[in-house]
Amino acid sequence: MFSCYSTRARLPLSRVTRPNSRTYSTKAAGSKNWNITGAFVVSLALGTGATLWPRDKSKAPHLEATITQPLVAEKVLSREAVTSLISQHAYSISTDSIPGVVKYDGAQVASNQPCEDAFFHGQFPAPWQHNKQWMAWAVLDGHAGWQTSKLLETKLLPYVRERLTQLQDQYGQGPAPTHVVQDAITQGFLNLDTSIMKAAEESAASDEPLQIKAGKLAPAFAGSCALLSLFDPATSTLHVACTGDSRAVLGQQRPDGSWEAIPLSVDQTGRNAQEISRLQKEHPGEDNIVKGGRVLGLMVSRAFGDSRWKWPLEVQQEMSRRYYGPAPLAPRYDVRTPPYLTAEPVVTSTRIDYSRPTFLIMATDGLWDNMSSQQAVDVTGRWLEWRHGKEMPRQLRPAFADLDFDFGDFGSKLEEGFVEERETREDKNAAVHLVRNSLGGAHHELLAGRLAFRPPFSRNVRDDITVQVVVFQDHAAA
Numbered sequence: 001m002f003s004c005y006s007t008r009a010r011l012p013l014s015r016v017t018r019p020n021s022r023t024y025s026t027k028a029a030g031s032k033n034w035n036i037t038g039a040f041v042v043s044l045a046l047g048t049g050a051t052l053w054p055r056d057k058s059k060a061p062h063l064e065a066t067i068t069q070p071l072v073a074e075k076v077l078s079r080e081a082v083t084s085l086i087s088q089h090a091y092s093i094s095t096d097s098i099p100g101v102v103k104y105d106g107a108q109v110a111s112n113q114p115c116e117d118a119f120f121h122g123q124f125p126a127p128w129q130h131n132k133q134w135m136a137w138a139v140l141d142g143h144a145g146w147q148t149s150k151l152l153e154t155k156l157l158p159y160v161r162e163r164l165t166q167l168q169d170q171y172g173q174g175p176a177p178t179h180v181v182q183d184a185i186t187q188g189f190l191n192l193d194t195s196i197m198k199a200a201e202e203s204a205a206s207d208e209p210l211q212i213k214a215g216k217l218a219p220a221f222a223g224s225c226a227l228l229s230l231f232d233p234a235t236s237t238l239h240v241a242c243t244g245d246s247r248a249v250l251g252q253q254r255p256d257g258s259w260e261a262i263p264l265s266v267d268q269t270g271r272n273a274q275e276i277s278r279l280q281k282e283h284p285g286e287d288n289i290v291k292g293g294r295v296l297g298l299m300v301s302r303a304f305g306d307s308r309w310k311w312p313l314e315v316q317q318e319m320s321r322r323y324y325g326p327a328p329l330a331p332r333y334d335v336r337t338p339p340y341l342t343a344e345p346v347v348t349s350t351r352i353d354y355s356r357p358t359f360l361i362m363a364t365d366g367l368w369d370n371m372s373s374q375q376a377v378d379v380t381g382r383w384l385e386w387r388h389g390k391e392m393p394r395q396l397r398p399a400f401a402d403l404d405f406d407f408g409d410f411g412s413k414l415e416e417g418f419v420e421e422r423e424t425r426e427d428k429n430a431a432v433h434l435v436r437n438s439l440g441g442a443h444h445e446l447l448a449g450r451l452a453f454r455p456p457f458s459r460n461v462r463d464d465i466t467v468q469v470v471v472f473q474d475h476a477a478a
């Protein structure tokens, strides 16, 4: 009994303070500086807990107050509370020093806890032009955990930059041809995913402590989509690299004032015909890889991490047994010729035409779940006009103010996705504006009701949502 307790109590202490637990226990026993754990160990040993237990601890809390509290607090989200909930992670950045980019806005609303989405944005030294800056924006949609997306948040750009910088050797002050830039970005993505998988495999095979292994395995066990946009002001070219089902769309105003939605990425899921035929070509004879819009059960057809779709079955089994990794795909799915998943992005490159008002929307599928690309572009285009004073703020229709409803009304009495009748313009941040309108817009009860549901229940009415909106304009013309 004693040895059992003392071992448990000593272990963490010895890790923190001393490499050798025996040294510690000798010292504790002979020292006057006993701490609680030390005292606990010794008091158990002596059987005199009462006298040795430290006395200077906090008082027991009074519990009477809880008796008068209601079973569940009735909290109502005011309009202000809703606004602060959807804007709590929002940012608005003006980019005077970057030719071609006026400003950008971002926002994130979590459904999972911790949020599985991540993002980054900012400038970085141009790969081949001294004293010039490029811009980068990314939204990263994690699944089965936040660890992969969190890693991409800091590592994706460095890996891509490394490959871009290497082009200097060949192209000097540039610009490098577009397809060469696209290849470099692709290599950066692939190198990073290889590093993630290798770090996990090597750590598992090493004699590193289990706690180090846990950290290196997690980004391989979990998965993430990545959508990265790079803007080269010198050529006014926007490169968009997409792995997974986050989506980038360009909004451009036509001469007649309407807004055109130009897709810069195509969702890579088990419903994408091109992806399905690519998989069939790569795995001839395996006809059941894509079923019900899923790739061996997974919604996306490309991703970082997601080791189960990349490792041979024996490795999956061993990782599951030794490190409590996710349950192997077999026997539920037939794993014959992995990998079934790649982090290779599809890259598009677009020259920004400054003669027309133009903006970029990048968002994780949480936004696109309830709003189409065209709707998002229209909503943002009208918002821009409103911000420039060309249009009056939209009147809230009283009918939407206090409607009593529940989610069972979706599809019959109530539209679940975005509808123009509920469109509202009240936010100064374009990304917050999109989030608000995708979740209910002017229908306060719908919006507040959706936000009031917390994880894990919130996941049925909204996903993690991350949005960035970039406004382009030729500085010379501004």
Ligand SMILES: *[C@@H]1O[C@H](CO)[C@@H](O)[C@H](O)[C@H]1NC(C)=O
Pocket (backbone or CB within 6 Å): 013, 017, 028, 031, 033, 034, 035, 038
């Ligand atoms: C416990 O006491 C030992 C000996 O005084 C000290 O080195 C150690 O830092 C203490 N541990 C904690 C967790 O306070």
Ligand SMILES: *[C@@H]1O[C@H](CO)[C@@H](O)[C@H](O)[C@H]1NC(C)=O
Pocket (backbone or CB within 6 Å): 366, 369, 370, 371, 416, 417, 459, 460, 461, 462, 463
């Ligand atoms: C709206 O989004 C939710 C949550 O992501 C999703 O379950 C639902 O199918 C979407 N509804 C429509 C009409 O697109």
